[in-house]
Amino acid sequence: MLSILKNNKQSLGGDAAKLSFSNILSLLINLISTMLLSRFRTPYEYGTYSQILIAVNLAVNIFSLGLPNSINYFFARAEKKYDKQKFLYVYFLFATLSSLIAGLFLLVLMPKIELYFHNFNLHLYSYVFFLLPLSVIIIQSNSNILIVVGKSSKLVIYTFLHNASRLLAILFVFLFKFSFSTYMLLYMLIEIAFTTIVYIWAIKIGKFENIKTFKVPIYEIQKLLKQMLNFSIPLGLGSMVSTISLELDKLIIGNLMGTESLAIYTNAAKELPFVIIASAFTAVLMPKLSKMLKKNEKKEAVMLWGDSLLITYTLLCFLGVAIIVFAPQVIIFLYSEKYIAGVNVFRVYTLVLIMRSTYFGIILNISGNTKKVFYSSIMSLLLNIILNYSFFYIFGFIGPAIATFVCILLVNSLQLIFTSKITEVALK
Numbered sequence: 001m002l003s004i005l006k007n008n009k010q011s012l013g014g015d016a017a018k019l020s021f022s023n024i025l026s027l028l029i030n031l032i033s034t035m036l037l038s039r040f041r042t043p044y045e046y047g048t049y050s051q052i053l054i055a056v057n058l059a060v061n062i063f064s065l066g067l068p069n070s071i072n073y074f075f076a077r078a079e080k081k082y083d084k085q086k087f088l089y090v091y092f093l094f095a096t097l098s099s100l101i102a103g104l105f106l107l108v109l110m111p112k113i114e115l116y117f118h119n120f121n122l123h124l125y126s127y128v129f130f131l132l133p134l135s136v137i138i139i140q141s142n143s144n145i146l147i148v149v150g151k152s153s154k155l156v157i158y159t160f161l162h163n164a165s166r167l168l169a170i171l172f173v174f175l176f177k178f179s180f181s182t183y184m185l186l187y188m189l190i191e192i193a194f195t196t197i198v199y200i201w202a203i204k205i206g207k208f209e210n211i212k213t214f215k216v217p218i219y220e221i222q223k224l225l226k227q228m229l230n231f232s233i234p235l236g237l238g239s240m241v242s243t244i245s246l247e248l249d250k251l252i253i254g255n256l257m258g259t260e261s262l263a264i265y266t267n268a269a270k271e272l273p274f275v276i277i278a279s280a281f282t283a284v285l286m287p288k289l290s291k292m293l294k295k296n297e298k299k300e301a302v303m304l305w306g307d308s309l310l311i312t313y314t315l316l317c318f319l320g321v322a323i324i325v326f327a328p329q330v331i332i333f334l335y336s337e338k339y340i341a342g343v344n345v346f347r348v349y350t351l352v353l354i355m356r357s358t359y360f361g362i363i364l365n366i367s368g369n370t371k372k373v374f375y376s377s378i379m380s381l382l383l384n385i386i387l388n389y390s391f392f393y394i395f396g397f398i399g400p401a402i403a404t405f406v407c408i409l410l411v412n413s414l415q416l417i418f419t420s421k422i423t424e425v426a427l428k
Helices: 002-040 043-063 069-077 081-108 110-117 122-148 152-175 180-205 218-256 259-268 275-294 298-325 327-335 337-355 362-366 370-423
Strands: none
Touching (some): 002 152, 002 327, 002 337, 043 081, 043 110, 043 259, 081 110, 122 152, 259 327, 275 362, 298 337, 298 362, 298 370, 327 337, 337 370, 362 370
């Protein structure tokens, strides 16, 4: 028994280390990709690229219904071969269908999207609007499936090759002086190729003899799908609220100021990779705090959380102050002089980075008070909508960034108040 437990701990630690390394590598490659894309393409082209991603991300969060979250629960619990096959069959069938519906939804709304962003060239990339939701959902599913079956090494390689391919596409288009349209076509071909790999792997993981002849009775599909949606929809709603909150300021800038201004704002508001410091601490803290709360060690749990926060806050505060002071130089280094107009937005979002020193809802989450996290997120979203428009007309271009800062400050404070009441530890 002790030997099994030890092996499980070593496996867990190894998987965590691999995934952490993969996340850091992905962040660095994506940052380099953004740096190159910002330099090699005009602000108008980069703004168009941002508009496509905003629209697709919103559609994916609405139509995916949080379905990828069901993999960690249902597929992990399936023991028999048929149960595993049934889940994979139903999951990919419904995920593919909902993705294509999301794509069709975007195509139908194309005139409205063009009108909203005042960019009447978006229809040239209709194929991206239609196919990208499928790639996003299926590739996201791949991460969950490979983790469940203990193939974290395979996931690391897949993620690296995927991000590296995107980076090489940018360099290829630049070196041969191809157009932005050619880049988008190449980008989409890469996404479809890596999506196809996921489908092939799913067939192998499920050990299907012949996927074409594999059948699941309709009543079993309906039953499993209902269970999956009951589990995933609440999580999907939370994710949707978070995504809308994150994209809201870009939506407003894109509507009120145009494509080039959106390009500047998008880069200025981009989250710097230093946030992974806080994410790593949160990942390590959650299981420890969960055990402490189970033993009713509330005060000790809060003290441990406080000690970790002191470390992350000190690091992020030092980095944040340095970035704020040298913001113009950092902007030019990251994105070139074309984006210097976003320097003040960049400074405000660096303050937001400091406020992400920890996950303020961590105690609420592990104590089962997830509704309080969801309610505070809803309140933040509603306030964000009001403040984004109000602050834009008061402060101009920087207004939505200030609104985001204020909303995050308020939601963090609200979650701390809830945590104080649950743990019976004084707020101060």
